[in-house]
Amino acid sequence: MNKPDKEEQILNLLKAAREDYISGEALSKKFGVTRASIWKNIHALMKQGYGIERRPNTGYKLISSPDKVLPAEIREGLETEYIGRELYCFNEAGSTNEIAMKLAEGAVTEGTVVIAEKQTAGKGRLGRKWLSPAGAGLWFSIILKPKISPQHSAKLTFVAGLAVLDAIRTVSGLQAGLKWPNDLLVNGKKVCGILTEIKSGPDIINYQVLGIGINVNISEKEFPEALRATATSLAQEAKKEVARLRLLKEILKNIETGYEVFKKEGFKQFLIRWKEHSVTLNRKVKVAGLLESWEGLALDIDEDCALIVRLDSGEKKRVLSGDVS
Amino acid sequence: MNTKEIKELIDLLKGSDVSEIEIEREGVKIKIKKGSSAAIITPAAVSQPVVTLPAPVIVSSPAAPASPLPALKPEGNTINSPMVGTFYRSPAPDSPAFVKEGDLIKEGQTICILEAMKLMNEIKAETKGRIVKILVENGQAVEFGQALFVVEPA
Numbered sequence: 001m002n003k004p005d006k007e008e009q010i011l012n013l014l015k016a017a018r019e020d021y022i023s024g025e026a027l028s029k030k031f032g033v034t035r036a037s038i039w040k041n042i043h044a045l046m047k048q049g050y051g052i053e054r055r056p057n058t059g060y061k062l063i064s065s066p067d068k069v070l071p072a073e074i075r076e077g078l079e080t081e082y083i084g085r086e087l088y089c090f091n092e093a094g095s096t097n098e099i100a101m102k103l104a105e106g107a108v109t110e111g112t113v114v115i116a117e118k119q120t121a122g123k124g125r126l127g128r129k130w131l132s133p134a135g136a137g138l139w140f141s142i143i144l145k146p147k148i149s150p151q152h153s154a155k156l157t158f159v160a161g162l163a164v165l166d167a168i169r170t171v172s173g174l175q176a177g178l179k180w181p182n183d184l185l186v187n188g189k190k191v192c193g194i195l196t197e198i199k200s201g202p203d204i205i206n207y208q209v210l211g212i213g214i215n216v217n218i219s220e221k222e223f224p225e226a227l228r229a230t231a232t233s234l235a236q237e238a239k240k241e242v243a244r245l246r247l248l249k250e251i252l253k254n255i256e257t258g259y260e261v262f263k264k265e266g267f268k269q270f271l272i273r274w275k276e277h278s279v280t281l282n283r284k285v286k287v288a289g290l291l292e293s294w295e296g297l298a299l300d301i302d303e304d305c306a307l308i309v310r311l312d313s314g315e316k317k318r319v320l321s322g323d324v325s
Numbered sequence: 326m327n328t329k330e331i332k333e334l335i336d337l338l339k340g341s342d343v344s345e346i347e348i349e350r351e352g353v354k355i356k357i358k359k360g361s362s363a364a365i366i367t368p369a370a371v372s373q374p375v376v377t378l379p380a381p382v383i384v385s386s387p388a389a390p391a392s393p394l395p396a397l398k399p400e401g402n403t404i405n406s407p408m409v410g411t412f413y414r415s416p417a418p419d420s421p422a423f424v425k426e427g428d429l430i431k432e433g434q435t436i437c438i439l440e441a442m443k444l445m446n447e448i449k450a451e452t453k454g455r456i457v458k459i460l461v462e463n464g465q466a467v468e469f470g471q472a473l474f475v476v477e478p479a
Binding site for chain 2: 125126127128149150151153154157158180181182194195196197198199200201202203289290291304305306320321322
């Protein structure tokens with residue numbers, strides 16, 4: 001399903017025909033296969049949720065498309081050169097990051113996207129679970145192959161955070177804030193998390209997988225009670241359903257644009273914008289690491305994306321990882 | 326090769342002892358490797374200290390092995406950190422360590438994770454060998470180039 005196959009080509013023809021019917025015969029001629037073989041594809045499309053009317057002696061007409069993360073739906077109107085052009089769409093997957101990391105070992109092209117309607121083992125930091133119910137969010141991973149050192153690869157996650165922030169505003173009208181290191185909050189609650197994984201040698205990374213999870217149309221009661229105080233969805237905050245596929249396409253476009261600018265012009269302008277939208281800076285924070293935790297004022301984010309905290313003792317602490325609260 | 330075929334390969338891998346498949350077809354090469362969780366080799370008898378989040382508990386290392394290592398700088402090569410970050414010995418605080426001192430490691434085996442700004446870098450062994458000493462604590466901040474492990478050829 002990484003490149004348009006016959007099924008997707010048939011779908012595209014039906015889409016292009018709009019109100020017209022396309023006969024089974026015309027399709028069978030076009031692809032050089034039997035009409036039974038065409039029917040098999042039509043049937044498969046209907047099983048995916050496409051509404052297709054079948055009229056004897058006339059042909060097929062597309063009535064409706066499902067709100068699902070399907071290749072044809074993602075590619076339709078996608079304004080990117082390479083991000084999301086190669087797609088691996090799953091109805092259900094363990095973790096899209098895990099699949100992407102495995103795919104990246106092979107010959108996939110840069111910009112390949114792995115996306116799932118539902119994740120059964122969505123990954124958070126330090127082995128934590130990421131809630132990923134079916135149909136209500138965007139759970140996806142993007143494979144990038146930048147020629148940068150591992151030292152610089154965290155910057156790309158900040159670039160991605162800004163891309164998501166801009167897309168959320170464009171599509172839902174909501175203004176999110178960035179919580180260090182790279183969560184997105186709306187009205188103080190988490191709507192998006194970005195978990196990045198890389199494979200690297202000492203000097204250069206082999207590939208980088210940006211794992212992005214967005215709570216789009218999850219209702220309050222779908223969240224476990226323990227999460228309700230800290231997590232929300234775009235639909236809950238906007239008080240209306242948010243177009244999931246449109247949001248996805250906007251994010252992919254923004255990430256591609258941001259990634260290109262990052263490669264050409266560097267990180268500086270992203271850091272400036274990131275700080276402007278930060279909800280962590282200039283606040284009293286507590287950062288909990290595995291061995292230690294620190295309390296103090298979040299002063300700054302340095303050029304390596306580390307958080308600078310001024311402890312109550314006056315000492316400045318450079319924090320690289322931890323839970324901020 | 327389509328998604329279904331790749332998924333089938335992944336499923337195939339999951340249920341088998343094979344850790345890696347490499348296929349070349351029509352000029353496209355795909356290599357599927359098993360994730361770290363399946364590749365961990367952990368001696369059953371030794372249990373790891375458990376660290377719970379978010380309480381900042383400092384956990385001491387397990388007791389020294391019966392035959393103490395020489396006090397001088399141990400022999401062997403070191404595996405160094407490719408980045409500034411936080412060092413983790415296990416995928417989650419309550420799961421077993423990737424490797425312990427004395428373990429034999431295979432090429433490509435995950436030996437630790439480094440994190441910076443929620444970016445995870447699973448460090449894999451470049452060659453087979455034996456872990457002689459682990460030089461940093463679980464959860465400790467490490468510098469670029471800092472030695473993490475002492476290894477010896479095996």
